[in-house]
Amino acid sequence: MTYEVVIKNGKVILPSGAVETDVAIQEGKIAAVGHGLSGAKEVDATGKIVSPGMFDAHVHITENGGGYRDEWEGYVTGTSACAKGGVTSFLEMPLNQVPATVDAASLEDKYQSGQGKLKVDVYTFGGLVPYNVETGGIQELDEGGATAYKCFMATCGDRSIDGDFQNVDDYSLYEGMRQIAKTGKVLSIHAENAAITDRLGEIAQAEGKSKLSEYVATRPVFTEVEPIQRAILLAKETGCRIHICHVACPEGVEAVLEGQRQGVDVTCETCLHYLYFTTDELDEIGNVAKCSPPIRDQRAQDGLWEHLKEGNIITQVSDHSPCTPDLKDKENAFDAWGGISGVQNDVDIFFDEAVNKRGMSLERFADIIATAPTKRFGIEEKGSIEVGKDADIVIIDPEQSYTLEAEDLEYRNKISPYIGREIGASIVATYVRGNEVYSQENGVTDEFVGEFK
The missing domain is CATH 2.30.40.10 (Urease, subunit C, domain 1)
Incomplete structure (x- = not known):
């Protein structure tokens, strides 16, 4: 034949x-x-x-921008970058587009915004926000075909923009988990303690601190671990399947492992930038490397690599979260947009760092970039080279x-910490x-x- x-x-x-x-x-x-x-x-x-093409479980595209973020990353440029970088499909976050993807109407808006603009396949996160737990939005997203759900425990969104994303409080997280558990789908969680990190940031700025390394200091490891533990407790209570996004410290992974030992259906991911950069480089690199949770020290990076090799972290992702250059070009790092453009280098840098430099097996490499995340999110048609x-x-x-x-x-705004x-x-x-x-x-x-x- x-x-x-x-x-x-x-x-x-x-x-x-x-x-x-x-x-x-x-x-x-x-x-x-x-x-x-x-x-x-x-x-x-x-x-x-x-290799099987990469399935990136954490990508932000900002189309429709709602008149607020129209010059951020669109589908054409974002999926072109995926194609050039070996990412054949991804899970799109329910923010930073306007309106956020939180109900049937906004889900349809997303589909219409991307019609005829995709060069790779796109799966959809539906958002869990305080304003959709009482309106049937969770159920509408499930019926509309959302692959999974996403929420923020860290402060997010612009309250001056109608329809922008919002972080959950403890009640809406609990109630949202109860509703999502009934769908059988996974809730992905940005886990940082909003009250503590916000206040530490305010104090640091009042003291005149402005460096990126000083921003990192306002988001210490415990502010990442505590909400992971809290989310696991609520998942245990509600029966919700959860996935912890962009874990930046080995202590966070260890909290996930403890949750698994308790019988909770919980997994986690890390990001390429946590495996590549360390805090002591950040002031020289500048605000293009600002993100949250922040890039931590060498000890944290070494621990993440160890957990990744052992299979305790199921996948590495880009958390591709681009913006316009002016939002990065700030003298004070606290004022800069927190997000890294990285989806185009998901595969080549990770292959170089994992396989070439650290001797990771090809089988483990493929499992991390494709097989494990597609299995976790129930995507049976992708993830491996099989008939x-x-x-x-x-x-x-x-x-x-x-x-x-x-x-x-290929990005609309050609900024990235990997340049050079x-x-x-x-x-x-x-x-x-x-x-x-x-x-x-x-x-x-x-x-x-x-x-x-």
């Missing part, structure tokens, strides 16, 4: 292990894996790694180094359901083959 596309002679990461073989694609699906396959189009992957699955594939050159320049970025860094691996090509959406030869596709899922 001649297949539509065959990727030949690459080192293919299969669930059973990495082997040199061919992968055949037919009608958007993986049709066969084996030697000597023939295709109408054949792609030579000799010397390359053939019948979507042909979401990234080809990686493990030895092709390059230095990231601003003009390499040498990266020891490169994305050769990306396929979404068998469609080539990026190759080094052809660049990013002009076609919009992505779909809302």
Whole structure:
């Protein structure tokens, strides 16, 4: 049989292990894996790694911007960056678009805003906010096809913008968990103690502190661990399945493990930037590296790597949270937008840091970027190279180094803390359901083959 596309002679990461073989694609699906396959189009992957495409479980796109954030990241640029970076699908956060995705109407607004603008596949988070727990918004999101839910325990949102996202109080978190538990879906949680971090930030600014490292000091480790523990307690009470977002410290992971020992259905993720940068670099890098929870010290980073290797952290994500340059260009770090642009380098930097530099197995690499997160969020059609699955594939050159320049970025606003860094691996090509959406030869596709899922 001649297949539509065959990727030949690459080192293919299969669930059973990495082997040199061919992968055949037919009608958007993986049709066969084996030697000597023939295709109408054949792609030579000799010397390359053939991996399942990344499923990034934490990406912010800001379309519709509602007239407030129209110049932030849109679907065209955001999904183009995914394509170039080997991210074949992602879970889109219910903020920072306006209106936030918190009910049937705002979910439909999101779908309409992205119609015909996707180059990779997009899954949807519905928001849990204080103002939708009494209005049926949780149920509407479930019925509308939201994959999972998201809430903030840290302060978020602009109260002057009608329809913007808001952080939960303890009651709305509890009641929201009760309702989400009935759907069987996962609630992802940004866990930081709002009252303490907000007040510590106010005190620091009153004392004249303005450096990014001083901002980090106002969000100490315990302010991340305590809300994780509180969320786990409420999940135990309500039966809600939960996932802790962007854990920045090993103590946070250990709180999750303790929750698991207590029988709570809880997992966690970390971010690429926590695995790459440390606090002592931040003042030199500047506000492009500001985020929350903040980038912590070398001890924390080492602990996260250890937990990631052991499988205690199920995935690493970009938490791609871009804004316009003026919101980063502040003399006082406390005044700058907190978010990092990183989705385009999800795969190449992580491969270099994990596999090339730390000797992580290819099987563990693929599990972290694709298999484990798709399993956690119930996405059966993606996450591994197996017959019948979507042909979401990234080809990686493990030895092709390059230095990231601003003009390499597909983002609407070409700012990122990774600019100027040498990266020891490169994305050769990306396929979404068998469609080539990026190759080094052809660049990013002009076609919009992505779909809302």
